[in-house]
Amino acid sequence: MYDTDYDTVESPSATPNDISYRETRADRRNKLFDKVGSALSGIASLTPIMSNLFTGRPETVDAVYNPYVTSIANSMRRRRYNISPAIEDLNRNRATSNYNASQINTNTGANLAYRLQSAVNTDRAIASLRSQESNVNNQYLGDYANTMNSLGQQWVNATNMANEANAQNRATARNIRRAGLSQLSQWAQNRELMHNQEARDNAMLAMYAPFLQSGYTADTIRQFNKWLRKGGNNVG
DSSP, X not given: XXXXXXXXXXXXXXXXXXXXXXXXXXXXXXXHHHHHHHHHHHHHHHHHHHHHHTOOOOOOOOOOOOTTXXXXXXXXXXXXXXXXXXXXXXHHHHHHHHHHHHHHOOOHHHHHHHHHHHHHHHHHHHHHHHHXXXXXXXXXXXXXXXXXXXXXXXHHHHHHHHHHHHHHHHHHHHHHHHHHHHHHHXXXXXXXXXXXXXXXXXXXXXXXXXXXXXXXXXXXXXXHHHHHHHTTOOOO
């Protein structure tokens, strides 16, 4: 008798043991679909792991510095307290005063005394200006030093922030790859565990096959085999 489901000729003397393990075209088609589905499932399960393992290079953060550092430094360095106009005014006033005195009083001795006193007063005023100039210029130097210190701190802070951000990015990339390796190890261990469980189940089913064949009909065992094949096992 020709069996269209099994695509085989069934002998009238066939035993349940012969019939129970015969594959139909539907079984072969289902097994092919199961293999394709299993392969796609394996690829899908490896996708996040591969994504972690092949993470690109970490992003680099560039330091951002104050764009006006040079202008600020030059402006502060060039600051000077200029007393030249004041000194010129003092000398001009003394000359004018001496001329007026000579016109008013023609006595030579009196003119000399006046000129001497005028010179002393002028020199005293110039000395006061020189002292003031020195104090102000020293203050300018102090301001310049404070400004350079502030600019240096800004530069150091910007550099440290960039270095810290880059270090964190590199550490994150390393941790992602390590996570990928850990996931890959777990995936391989699970596959090995499932393979060992399948081998154990197949061995147990092979041992129970004679008992199943003696206690169940061929159709029952065939249907049971279909269910088991979906999980990767087979009776006998």
